[in-house]
Amino acid sequence: MIRIQDISKSFDGKIVLEGASFSVEPGEVVVIIGPSGSGKSTLLRCINALERPEQGEVWVGGQDMAHANLDQVRTQAGMVFQQFNLFPHMTVLDNLTLGPKVVKKMTSQEAEALGKRLLDKVGLADKLTAFPAELSGGQQQRVAIARALAMEPKVMLFDEPTSALDPELIGEVLLVMQQLAEEGMTMVVVTHEMGFARQVADRVVFMDEGRIAAQGPATEMFDTPPHPRLKEFLNRVLTHGVSAD
Amino acid sequence: MQPFHFEFQVMLDSLPQLLLGARLTLLVTLLGCTFGFVLGAFFGLLRSLDSFWPRKIAGFYIETIRGTPLMVQMMFLYFGLPLLLGLRMPALVAGIVAISVNAGAYIAEVVRGAIEGLPKGQMEAARSIGLSKAQAMRHVILPQAFRAMIPPLGNQFVISLKDTSLLVVIGVGELTRTGQEVISVNFRAFEVWLTVALLYLCLTLAISQFLRFLERRFKVVG
Numbered sequence: 001m002i003r004i005q006d007i008s009k010s011f012d013g014k015i016v017l018e019g020a021s022f023s024v025e026p027g028e029v030v031v032i033i034g035p036s037g038s039g040k041s042t043l044l045r046c047i048n049a050l051e052r053p054e055q056g057e058v059w060v061g062g063q064d065m066a067h068a069n070l071d072q073v074r075t076q077a078g079m080v081f082q083q084f085n086l087f088p089h090m091t092v093l094d095n096l097t098l099g100p101k102v103v104k105k106m107t108s109q110e111a112e113a114l115g116k117r118l119l120d121k122v123g124l125a126d127k128l129t130a131f132p133a134e135l136s137g138g139q140q141q142r143v144a145i146a147r148a149l150a151m152e153p154k155v156m157l158f159d160e161p162t163s164a165l166d167p168e169l170i171g172e173v174l175l176v177m178q179q180l181a182e183e184g185m186t187m188v189v190v191t192h193e194m195g196f197a198r199q200v201a202d203r204v205v206f207m208d209e210g211r212i213a214a215q216g217p218a219t220e221m222f223d224t225p226p227h228p229r230l231k232e233f234l235n236r237v238l239t240h241g242v243s244a245d
Numbered sequence: 246m247q248p249f250h251f252e253f254q255v256m257l258d259s260l261p262q263l264l265l266g267a268r269l270t271l272l273v274t275l276l277g278c279t280f281g282f283v284l285g286a287f288f289g290l291l292r293s294l295d296s297f298w299p300r301k302i303a304g305f306y307i308e309t310i311r312g313t314p315l316m317v318q319m320m321f322l323y324f325g326l327p328l329l330l331g332l333r334m335p336a337l338v339a340g341i342v343a344i345s346v347n348a349g350a351y352i353a354e355v356v357r358g359a360i361e362g363l364p365k366g367q368m369e370a371a372r373s374i375g376l377s378k379a380q381a382m383r384h385v386i387l388p389q390a391f392r393a394m395i396p397p398l399g400n401q402f403v404i405s406l407k408d409t410s411l412l413v414v415i416g417v418g419e420l421t422r423t424g425q426e427v428i429s430v431n432f433r434a435f436e437v438w439l440t441v442a443l444l445y446l447c448l449t450l451a452i453s454q455f456l457r458f459l460e461r462r463f464k465v466v467g
Binding site for chain 1: 364366367369370371372373374375376377380384385388389392
């Protein structure tokens with residue numbers, strides 16, 4: 001589904017990715033963890049071509065991102081952002097139907113039926129006509145997930161989807177993500193929620209200094225960390241109250 | 246010097262003629278701001294693009310106009326340029342062109358500021374659901390930028406209205422010029438300039454009320 005080969009990227013001379021490679025199989029749920037500044041988000045953004053790597057290749061759904069029609073390829077990878085990035089001037093339903101109508105040329109009726117179905121799925125069927133600012137953070141993020149799903153992507157990318165949320169709102173978002181995973185959606189998730197990683201991830205990828213330092217099944221990665229930096233990272237994260245059970 | 250007696254009747258008597266001037270002031274302002282908005286939207290968009298030359302061209306226009314006095318621009322347009330071109334446009338046309346080009350430069354900065362002031366995530370979110378750059382502009386960026394533009398636009402319209410009084414130097418019979426003409430006949434500077442000032446105030450208040458209405462009309466919830 002996704003194949004990344006040796007990509008490198010720097011911002012203003014600061015190296016963020018340095019020869020990172022990894023791949024994701026259809027239906028797989030991959031969680032990327034690592035210290036801040038290790039290149040997790042940049043790696044994710046390269047998959048969606050929001051960033052272009054300076055070297056290396058990114059293949060999504062059998063297409064080379066360097067030569068693909070990006071507008072078309074982007075619809076295959078849905079993106080969920082830390083800051084939700086809902087369109088504040090549109091109702092919840094309009095947020096969902098914009099892509100289907102403009103990009104996929106669906107009729108209003110088709111798009112609205114799809115939008116309603118997806119809002120129902122994320123438990124917000126009663127918020128159709130609300131504006132984003134009238135919703136809680138957790139509700140906004142669930143709308144953002146539904147908006148990405150409305151393009152019927154083959155893979156969903158999550159960039160720290162719960163980092164901007166109040167603690168009591170994290171659960172509802174993780175629940176929707178878990179449900180998606182159970183339905184067989186291919187997912188790449190950058191997160192600090194170790195509990196989610198352990199419960200849902202087929203594979204955990206640990207990034208450090210722009211490289212993939214270690215990867216493997218969640219239990220293996222957490223219980224017998226194969227890399228000293230991972231062990232150090234886990235100790236730091238877990239002693240700060242983020243549960244890993 | 247004779248003792249001064251304020252005569253309200255003078256204000257009333259001069260009103261019909263001054264209103265004709267005010268009408269021309271309003272006409273120049275409306276046309277100037279409309280063309281100015283078109284110019285400003287165009288150059289503001291150019292300046293917020295990523296490409297080098299459009300940015301440079303827009304930057305040149307904006308900096309040149311903002312860096313020189315409107316009075317000089319107007320004199321150059323009406324007295325200077327005809328020497329090169331061999332023909333002179335009517336004073337009213339020159340005035341409208343000057344106000345448009347001048348307002349356009351400031352409005353371009355308003356437009357650019359409104360676009361660049363939006364969170365970066367808006368463009369990214371729009372692109373990530375497959376919208377092209379142009380589609381994202383049309384459906385996501387510009388509708389939001391337009392709302393952010395309304396207050397500074399209103400400000401610029403008020404400034405442009407007052408700037409039209411400079412048209413006096415090229416002999417356009419707008420409100421200020423009409424005031425001078427009335428005084429040259431009745432020698433009542435106090436009453437006439439007071440009336441002129443009140444008329445300007447009415448016009449600017451009308452503009453800001455209209456803009457406030459627009460602001461409410463397009464308010465984003467939250």
